[in-house]
Amino acid sequence: MTDHYLTISTPGEGLYTEKRSRFLAFAIHVESEEEIKEIVKKYQKNYYDARHVCYAYALGYDGERTRGVDAGEPSGTAGRPILGQIKSKKLTNVLVIVVRYYGGTPLGAANLGRAYQAAALEALSQAVTEEKIVTKKIRVSVPYTDVDAIMKVLREEGAEIFAREYDSREQHLTVTIPLNGVEYLCERLKKFYTVTIHIEDNEE
Structure with a gap:
């Protein structure tokens, strides 16, 4: 049984552009699902003019409580690739929100997934990682x-x-x-x- 885990101690932000669609990403340290709900509501309000506000999170010292939300994007093209980046960095108690402004050109499922993945990776790379006991x-x-x-x-x-x-x-x-x-x-x-x-x- 492990007695340590990795999380982020400071927020991170990222921006990825694909065929004029802009993907704004935010990595945030969180401690509970209630806190996540409040943060997501805030971003949905702040970015009310965006086409999609997608997100994923991992919670708990073992990172077992996870969820990815596509928020209107085709199934598996947003929440799953965002969550994949959190898992690839072995992080927990982390929420990543990616806001998409549609650029007028359909991306297709594969490009869409890669765009959400790239934006999430950029935000997580800008955050400071911390080991906790x-x-x-x-x-x-x-x-x-x-x-x-x-x-x-x-x-x-x-x-x-x-x-x-x-x-x-x-x-x-x-x-x-x-x-x-x-x-x-x-x-x-x-x-x-x-x-x-x-x-x-x-x-x-």
């Missing part, structure tokens, strides 16, 4: 008598303190740790019988 949040409840020992384990395993809470009997620590280190950290913590561990459901 996939982490899990773990909540650890520790009696005050064991706090020093537990803190030593957390430091040794590369866990970072995200939040602290206190009550009369225990200290409650929320820590983040790279995904591949979760199992071994939990094994070490379970040796302290007074410690309670809760693993959050979602990776970050």
Whole structure:
């Protein structure tokens, strides 16, 4: 199981022209489908006079949630080639929108697909790529008598303190740790019988 992924840290823009049709491309970092819907709506509004506003995205640290939208273009000529460029660069949490202004000359399916592909590639090439670590949040409840020992384990395993809470009997620590280190950290913590561990459901 991988504990890192590639995304973009800055937007990128591209322009491709084919037989007077202009393809304006935008690569944007995204975190959720709700965010994507809002961004697409904004571009549809801003480019209301364009013939097509097509897009594709990949989401999740494993890039498994994907979608390509042809937005009125012939099936498979827009969303699929845009998504293909995202996948070829092994990126995720990325949305690429390509706006087409029709130039008056039909391109044909093959040329159309290549145009969307080229525009998407240009936008992604202009963006800055960033490697991110996939982490899990773990909540650890520790009696005050064991706090020093537990803190030593957390430091040794590369866990970072995200939040602290206190009550009369225990200290409650929320820590983040790279995904591949979760199992071994939990094994070490379970040796302290007074410690309670809760693993959050979602990776970050």
